Amino acid sequence: MELPAPIRQRLGDFSRTVFNEPNRTRPESTGGSDNEVVSSLPLQMSLYFSVYFFPFWWVCSVIMLQLKYPFLPDYYKFILVTVVILVTLIEVIRLYLGYMGNLQEKVPELAGFWLLSLLLQLPLILFQLFNEGLKILPLERAVHIIFTVFLAFQVIVAFLALKKMVNQLATRFHLRDFDRLDQSSVTRDLVGKERQIQTPGFSRPHLEEFRSTNVDWGSGLQT
Template structure:
């Protein structure tokens, strides 16, 4: 008497998961100081995730204060700075939304392309834009603006550093898994 196909498949999956994966994880091989064979380590960065979480809650406060400060100083600005500041605000809002999404997806799901996109957006776009707003005195920086720009710059900088470390670790782990699969 044969088991139904769905029950047989579930039992096979269960036995493969419980019996074989435990034996594989117990017989880890150590190469170059790192455990490589069928490694079940969590590669997500806690520091990066905490920074992304607090940044997600801080960004609306930054955005509201930026809108209020822009509205207050708008009449005193030259026309070209009016255009530049509105453009920078729109760009930073879009980039920050995409950057935070990629950071969450890349870190929590341990996906290298998303985390690399997050890191590149942080370094190449968001950090220079926040530095422009922080150090360009011609845009009539207000004290509230300076404070929120400093906090956002610190978030971006710490996320870039911890994102780099997390990305490096994920790439090394993926590379070691690739090399191990060559022998299986």
């Protein structure tokens, strides 16, 4: 299961615009760059722990919501239920994109993970952590703090991983362009040398024809 093509295209363009280094005018030819692994180990470890922590967070949030639900105003009841549902859906998609983007080195998926973490998930958790109108309970505050730490760490590490990944892809692209230019220039040189060898003035068949015509003219003059 992959992202739709239009979304992948937009995320790829966004990544090249935001994470690419504009000062790099030519690629750095480092040995074995094509085989270099750019997946982030700290990010992968954080995603691994998040997979096990999120069910615990969800159970604690639902239990705390049931305990304080009768004491909340009506608008906060609706807001809190909506936020829990949104956080659950976003987290499932976010973790999936994080695994796909980091392990398989896919820039659009990792960019989607970074955007979901920074623009949606982190603000929703901070809203639950600092809005005192929600009557935050101690256990609820504790799990929200842990969730916030995970998100902040993943946003920073994913940014660095994306920057490294995009720069390496740009380097590979430029190196392939240079290889194509080198191959085309070598091919042109070989073709030019072959033409020079084949047509120095007269080729051998034309020279034989010229000699035969000279013999015929000489014999005709003698007769």
